Amino acid sequence: MAExxxxxxxxxQALLDELKRREYxxxxxxxxxxxxxxxxxxxxxxxxxxxxDEQSGGHYRLVARQDDAIFGYPVGPHSWKRFLHPxxxxxWQAESAGNSVRITTTQGPDQPFAFIGVRSCDLHxxxxxxxxxxxxxxxxxxYRDRRKGAFIVAVNCGEAGGTCFCASMNTGPKVEDxxxxxxxxxxxxxxxxxxxxxxxxxxxxxxxxxxxRPATPDEIAAADGVTARTAASMGRVMRSDDxxxxxxxxxxxxxxDEVAERCLTCGNCTMVCPTCFCTSVEDSSDxxxxxxxxxRHWASCFTLDFSYIHGGSVRGSARSRYRQWMTHKLAxxxxxxxxxxxxxxxxxxxxxxxxxxxxxxVRAIREDRPAERTHHED
Numbered sequence: 001m002a003e004x005x006x007x008x009x010x011x012x013q014a015l016l017d018e019l020k021r022r023e024y025x026x027x028x029x030x031x032x033x034x035x036x037x038x039x040x041x042x043x044x045x046x047x048x049x050x051x052x053d054e055q056s057g058g059h060y061r062l063v064a065r066q067d068d069a070i071f072g073y074p075v076g077p078h079s080w081k082r083f084l085h086p087x088x089x090x091x092w093q094a095e096s097a098g099n100s101v102r103i104t105t106t107q108g109p110d111q112p113f114a115f116i117g118v119r120s121c122d123l124h125x126x127x128x129x130x131x132x133x134x135x136x137x138x139x140x141x142x143y144r145d146r147r148k149g150a151f152i153v154a155v156n157c158g159e160a161g162g163t164c165f166c167a168s169m170n171t172g173p174k175v176e177d178x179x180x181x182x183x184x185x186x187x188x189x190x191x192x193x194x195x196x197x198x199x200x201x202x203x204x205x206x207x208x209x210x211x212x213r214p215a216t217p218d219e220i221a222a223a224d225g226v227t228a229r230t231a232a233s234m235g236r237v238m239r240s241d242d243x244x245x246x247x248x249x250x251x252x253x254x255x256x257d258e259v260a261e262r263c264l265t266c267g268n269c270t271m272v273c274p275t276c277f278c279t280s281v282e283d284s285s286d287x288x289x290x291x292x293x294x295x296r297h298w299a300s301c302f303t304l305d306f307s308y309i310h311g312g313s314v315r316g317s318a319r320s321r322y323r324q325w326m327t328h329k330l331a332x333x334x335x336x337x338x339x340x341x342x343x344x345x346x347x348x349x350x351x352x353x354x355x356x357x358x359x360x361x362v363r364a365i366r367e368d369r370p371a372e373r374t375h376h377e378d
Contacts, residue, residue, distance in 0.1 A: 028116030057355030074161025108145030120172030163346030267300030
């Protein structure tokens, strides 16, 4: 049975203080460069109180709210992948030292992470990356070290964004598991409160040091109402029960040519996606200093180099690269990892410069599907 307690605003500050006292690196939403992003936070003053964002295809704008809600915004351009699977990671460095060579490798983070404000879609994304990067035979040691000991304070969404479709992907807006504490921001009798669900022994242990009280039935009912209203106000919908079969059965659909005419193959969708995990490595050397090294960085299947083998790129057209991304994310990902690679966060729609909408592309193929054909090479 779920265990609920209630925090006031000062209790939320006490929670941040307690996590800092336990030497977590506390990360949460803050405003920078006219967007709500994830970064280091010290206090409630760093959180985007009174702000939200306006999102649609190819459009993002920070706007002021009519109240002082702390978590009254949908997800922004960042996901927690930025910290668990960083965009640039030095792997090793070699340095000449006389007649020998000294090699140093990347160490894990100095502090465990405490993530504040993790939404349900992003919890599902973390679970997906857990399966991909540490759940199999070959473990990514950097991800393992960063993921170990992470303390997750989730937040149930009180507002759906214009590009959100988590409800149709069964990934939100209410968090179900994978958290230490889960907050729902509510207002009762003009008082801002945070109904808090305990999700782990570690979460309960932290709460013992934070001012709180048992939740009332009215507060629990109010929190349920918040997530129900959010689920009913999704900005997008994508029927997901048969999307694997739909896409794999329509690899030659003319819609792929239509989307290719608009796609810039810039890779923005893969950079903001919370589940994309592809990387490449880059070697460097400096003859003057006697140093060389290898760095890992995010890669995108939208680049020609991504599928390059001797003789050229396997996917030479925008059509083939967009189709590869979308069919992997929604179809063949299921065969590889047992679930869809999409969590319905809508980031790929918001941050596409030309507003390509993955839900619209699926709908178009569904409503105008020619006879199923076999795959051909581009």
